Amino acid sequence: MRDEFSHIETWVFDLDNTLYPPQFRLFDQIEVKMTAWVMRELGVGATEASRLRQHYWDKYGTTLAGLMREHGADPAPYLTEVHDIDFSVLPADPPLAAAIAALPGRRIVYTNGSAPYAHQVLKARGLSGLFDAVYGIAEAGFLPKPERAAFEVIFATDGLDPQKAAMFEDDPRNLSAPHAMGMRTVHVAPKPLKALHIHHHTDDLAGFLAKVI
Numbered sequence: 001m002r003d004e005f006s007h008i009e010t011w012v013f014d015l016d017n018t019l020y021p022p023q024f025r026l027f028d029q030i031e032v033k034m035t036a037w038v039m040r041e042l043g044v045g046a047t048e049a050s051r052l053r054q055h056y057w058d059k060y061g062t063t064l065a066g067l068m069r070e071h072g073a074d075p076a077p078y079l080t081e082v083h084d085i086d087f088s089v090l091p092a093d094p095p096l097a098a099a100i101a102a103l104p105g106r107r108i109v110y111t112n113g114s115a116p117y118a119h120q121v122l123k124a125r126g127l128s129g130l131f132d133a134v135y136g137i138a139e140a141g142f143l144p145k146p147e148r149a150a151f152e153v154i155f156a157t158d159g160l161d162p163q164k165a166a167m168f169e170d171d172p173r174n175l176s177a178p179h180a181m182g183m184r185t186v187h188v189a190p191k192p193l194k195a196l197h198i199h200h201h202t203d204d205l206a207g208f209l210a211k212v213i
Helices: 026-042 046-060 063-071 075-082 094-101 115-125 148-158 172-180 205-212
Strands: 010-013 106-110 133-135 165-169 184-188 200-202
Touching (some): 026 075, 046 063, 115 133, 133 148, 165 172, 184 205
Parallel strands (some): 106 133, 184 200
């Protein structure tokens, strides 16, 4: 497997449920905040707010994208509010930190969340200072993954060559565009999913990285 990554110069990591396992359920806290925001701002009940939150995520890739496109929501206060959560549930992960630190080349984080939120997650996981750049949805012009245009904005900003980059992501939808752009794709999730746009799967990111360097 090492040979399949020998050409990689840039390692691109999603954040949520990728740089920490889904068992810590951090996104559950965010979903509660999202639902409350939708209830307040759109004047709907909890059931409808929850339905809209999921519907927009399914349709657009993020709840925020749907709120912006269909309701003209202001993204800045929304992102601040929904990411105001308890990070103490996330433990540090020394083996993952060591594996990421050992990767040759450039290492970046690209999330549909906000960059300040990403830094909080990295701090809790003991991963601060290991990445050359951290990009959030604001840096993508509020275009969400899985839209190819979102990846193109981030990759152009970073100056990376997709043909010499690898993408690590828990949501299989978000690996389709990177695959089409020539990236090596790794699905990070408890269960594998067979798809043409997924090259590799792992449920142990630190262990996987140790095998490719």
